[in-house]
Amino acid sequence: MSLRTLILCYTFALSSAVAALGAADPAPMRPIPAGVYVPLLRTTKDAAQVPVASFLLDALPVTNAEFLAFVTANPKWRRSVVSPLFADSSYLETWAGDLEPGPRAPANAPVVRVSWFAARAYARWAGKRLPTTAEWELAAAAGYTRPDGRNDEAFTRDLYAWLARPVPAVLPAADSARPDYHGVRGLHGLVWEWVDDFNTALVTGESRADTGLDRDLFCGAGAVGAKDTSDYAAFMRQALRSSLQANNTTTSLGFRCARDAEPATASTP
Numbered sequence: 001m002s003l004r005t006l007i008l009c010y011t012f013a014l015s016s017a018v019a020a021l022g023a024a025d026p027a028p029m030r031p032i033p034a035g036v037y038v039p040l041l042r043t044t045k046d047a048a049q050v051p052v053a054s055f056l057l058d059a060l061p062v063t064n065a066e067f068l069a070f071v072t073a074n075p076k077w078r079r080s081v082v083s084p085l086f087a088d089s090s091y092l093e094t095w096a097g098d099l100e101p102g103p104r105a106p107a108n109a110p111v112v113r114v115s116w117f118a119a120r121a122y123a124r125w126a127g128k129r130l131p132t133t134a135e136w137e138l139a140a141a142a143g144y145t146r147p148d149g150r151n152d153e154a155f156t157r158d159l160y161a162w163l164a165r166p167v168p169a170v171l172p173a174a175d176s177a178r179p180d181y182h183g184v185r186g187l188h189g190l191v192w193e194w195v196d197d198f199n200t201a202l203v204t205g206e207s208r209a210d211t212g213l214d215r216d217l218f219c220g221a222g223a224v225g226a227k228d229t230s231d232y233a234a235f236m237r238q239a240l241r242s243s244l245q246a247n248n249t250t251t252s253l254g255f256r257c258a259r260d261a262e263p264a265t266a267s268t269p
Contacts, residue, residue, distance in 0.1 A: 029056040029259060030183045033147075037134035050134045057131060057139050058256040060174040061186050061193060062122060064095075065107035067114070070122045072099060077118055086117040090249045109171040110191045110254040116246040119194045119255040128257035130196035135258055140188065142181040149180070155188075159233055162189045167252045188233075191254040192240060 037050040071077045071092075078098040082091055093113045096102025105111070114122075116130075123129050131139070143149025149156065158178070177186035187193070 028059050029257075030059050031055075031261060032057050032135070032139045032182055032184075035138045035147075037138050052132075052134045052138045054261040055131070055135055056259040056261055057135070057182075057184055058128075058258070059179075059184055061110040061190060061254045061256045062119075063108055063174050064101040064105045064111045067111040067122065068099065068101060068107075070125055074121070074125060077121060082118070084247070086247055087115040088247050088249055091115060091118070093249070094251075104170055106170065106173070108173040108175070110174050110186065112171065112191055112251055112254045113249040114194075114254060115249050116194050116244075120196070122255075123257045126257060128259045130194060130255060131258035132197050133195045136187075136193065136195045139182060139184060142184075144178060144180055147181050155180075159188045163233055163236060186256075191252050192250075194253065194255040 032055055034054040035052050037052050038048070039050065071079075075081065076083075079092040079095060080098050090113055092105075092111075094102075094104040095113075096104070101107060120130055141147070141149055143152025143155035146152055171190065174190065175185055177189045179185050180187065
């Protein structure tokens with residue numbers, strides 16, 4: 001068999017695999033009921049509580065396999081050609097190549113080393129969006145057995161145990177995390193996650209209009225009982241947020257997608 005024939009066969013096999021991946025059913029989305037988000041810190045101009053409408057949230061973080069389908073369909077987001085304006089030099093660093101996640105990035109593990117720009121582009125390509133800070137934190141406040149996880153001993157134990165562990169060289173499967181009250185996995189215990197809105201770490205709401213503030217875009221993770229000043233995990237999240245810019249990537253920073261809930265339809269008599 002000639003070299004040209006081998007290349008053609010490989011290309012066909014890769015295309016078929018990606019096509020099959022794209023045709024597969026994505027991870028299910030879970031409904032998150034409407035609720036209230038209480039900012040960790042706020043100014044006198046900010047509301048004490050932020051109402052959050054019901055929405056849908058991916059049950060799992062986006063995986064390497066899913067992100068491979070995205071970069072295959074959108075070449076400008078491949079590692080070798082992505083603009084440094086949209087992703088720093090560590091973008092997809094754990095991957096073996098542009099279209100080869102490799103052994104350090106298992107297909108079913110959460111994708112990391114992705115920027116906010118790349119996460120947002122993926123969400124739009126998938127017909128979704130990134131969750132807002134308020135949405136993410138409302139969902140992440142749930143424990144294993146109740147919508148408010150502050151008094152869920154098993155949940156808080158696992159959360160703080162995760163925060164104390166170093167990031168593994170190879171991340172576990174996205175579905176390996178225990179499901180929470182809403183059936184969502186891995187909001188805690190796998191990776192930190194980007195959110196859509198670019199709040200600063202210390203302000204929310206109307207304070208976004210302050211011209212002296214840094215307009216970076218941030219991630220969410222470790223959020224439970226954010227209004228509690230003794231909540232170490234919540235302050236870790238704020239510290240990470242304040243250090244990030246939109247093109248940054250890290251070894252433990254991934255994302256998941258959200259979508260507006262379908263409006264209820266009136267039943268016919």
